[in-house]
Amino acid sequence: MNGTTGRAGGNIRHLQHKGTKGTGNTREDRASLLHESMRELDDEAVQTHARLNPNIVPADSHLNVAMVNNGDGTFRRPKSIEEVLDYGDSRIDNVYRKWKPNSFETTLVVVHLPKTMCDEVPNYYPLLDKVTGQPVIDEETGEPKLRSRWVAKNRSDAIAYFDEVLAYYGSDVLTGGIDAIHGYDINFDESTPHIQIMADTLAPDPKHDGNLRVDASRMWDVHRDVTVDKFDATTGQPVIDEKTGEVVQVLEQRRAKMSRYQRGLREHMVAKGYPVEHDFDPERHLSGLGKDEYTEVMDSRRVVETQTAALKLQESDLDSRQTGLEDYQARLDEYRDKVVAGDQRLRDSIDIVEDEKARVAKRSTHLDEREQDVAQMELKTGAASQQISVELELVRQVRSALKHQREALEEREATIAEREGIIEDVTTFLDAMKSPAGETLRQRFDRFLEERRQQRLNKNEAAQAYVRAKARHWAEPEPRSDGPQLGG
Known part of the structure; x- marks a missing residue:
């Protein structure tokens, strides 16, 4: 435990109101998430998720604490x-x-216990290869590499x-307060x-007493x-x-807002006397990652500690990625001014995206059917078991690729939702801004369009x-050519 550092940070992600199936209802999505997080409420769920997630220790699931909001704080x-x-x-x-399908509806927050409040259990989990899923073998010893597990020093x-974590998000982040936390x-x-x-x-x-707004x-x-x-x-x-002599105010960008929330959580925990670092270290800050990402980074760190050269390359890559992200943020801010024209x-x-999702779903169904066929063949044909194993491994790899593709699609949908939110803000801006005469930009724009329309009508x-x-000119009769002629 020497040199262990305490971190405080939250991983945030959201669900849109339309749900992952586009039905306009997230109950099924929320149920799936709760089935995993509140698995201790169902013994069968514990075993199911332990098979899916090798980090789960079923013998300790009874220590978990599931809670639901009473509606009274x-x-x-x-x-x-x-x-x-x-x-x-x-x-x-x-x-x-009325709900907008792409509006963020459900927010999911994951916060880890600082390592300064944990005891390390060395060599507990096998270190798995991120590609094959198989244990990583130490080239020197020929034995599987192992990683640590961290358990709470004191459960109470x-x-x-974590009660203080809830208090912070309920008071300083969620505008709906503690009532916004379902469980x-x-x-x-x-x-x-x-x-x-x-x-x-x-x-x-604020305009409809007793009701809520997004x-x-x-x-x-x-x-x-x-x-x-x-x-x-x-x-x-x-x-x-x-x-005015006052400090100029600008809109707080999303990235700055998230940084403020993370900083606020650290400051809150430091003020409460918990052993966490006050400053943020982006290279070592693992507490803000999601559960799966957290485990993956811990596995990678175990390998990187023995490879100094690889660590230097990774640091350089992180710096490049940070610069790239900053450049992208600047381009995104500039693009927001033009997004209305791209509706x-x-x-x-x-x-x-919807077509691609349908194609992925169809492909996934095909893989399900293929996996069932392979499993049946394995039961009937003992002599072909080796070939079936190869087929099952191929299906697993394809499923993994499909999963990444779905995640990419979800990220693209989130980007689209952000841009639609910007369009809504521009529309609101046109309705809100007024001239000294009390005329809104929307009214001025509509009058301009009416004048242009009238000009076109006049033309x-x-x-x-x-x-x-x-037409009248050409319709008049020409002088007759069969009458008397002068000089005849």
């Missing part, structure tokens, strides 16, 4: 995940305005720590103790009401408005009058 132990789902449905159904202290589970049966929180993006509707952009994205001081890029000093392209992209009428005049 307190929590209770649920008998099943249905209680958590019903509480969430009651809030989702209480939104006054760990629960108290949570403290998992003590994996490689590191952690809490999984299921919440929503809803808050009280407040996702205020919490997680760019919102016109959430501003921060503007700083000079050269001097690092606040930019002062020469007319049709976004709609086309949505169609492409059309003038053209038609000209055509009619020409």
Whole structure:
């Protein structure tokens, strides 16, 4: 444990209201997540997820703590995940305005217990290859490489720590307060103790007493009401408005907002006396990762510790990626000003994503059928068992590739949702901004369009009058040619 550092950070992800199946209901998605996180409520679920996740230790699942919101600022132990789902449905159904399918509805937060509050159990798990899933063999000893498991030094202290995590997110992050948390589970049966929180993006509707509104952009994205001081890029000093003498305010970007939340959690835990670092170290900060990513990074770190040269290359790559991300953020900010003109392209992209999802689903069904056929062949044909094993491995690899493809599609959908949110903000901006005469930008834009339309009508009428005049001219009779001629 010498040199162990305490970290405090949360991994955040969201579900859209339309759900992963596009049905406009996330209950099935939420049920799947709760079935894993609150597995101790069902012995069969413990065994199922232990088979899927080798980090789960079924013998310790009874130590987990599942809780559901009472609706009065307190929590209770649920008998099943249905209680958590019903509480969430009651809030989702209480939104006054019509839901937008791509709106963020459900927020998932994962926070790990700092290592300073854990004991290390060395050589507990085999280190698995990320590609093959097989144990990594030490070239010198010929034995499988092993990694540590971290268990809470004191279970009561760990629960108290996670209570403070809930208090922080309920007071400083979620605008819906503690009521926005549907439920949570403290998992003590994996490689590191952690809490999984299921919440929503809803808050009280100030215009409709007793109802809720979607407040996702205020919490997680760019919102016109959430501003921060503007700083000079050269001097690092606040930019002062020469007319008012006040610090210039700018919209807080999503990346800065997430950094503020992570910083706030660390400061909250330090203030409560917990052994966590106050400063953020991006190269060693693992507590903010999700469960699967956390385990993967820990495995990678075990290998990298013995490969100094590889570590230097990885650090250089991280620096390059950080620079690339900063450049991308700058380009994204610039693109937001032009996104209204790309509305049709976004709609086309949505169609492409849906078509691709359908193709992936069809391919997945085909793989399911193929896997069943292979399993039946294995039972009937003992002599072909080796070939069947090869087929099953191929199916597993293809499934893994499909999983990554689905994740890429979900990321693309999230990007589209962000851009649609920007379009909504632009529309709101046009309706909100007014001239000194009280006229909104929307009214001015509509008047401009009406004037252009009237100009086109006037031109059309003038053209038609000209055509009619020409028609009359050609319709007049020509002088007769059979009458008396002069000089005849």
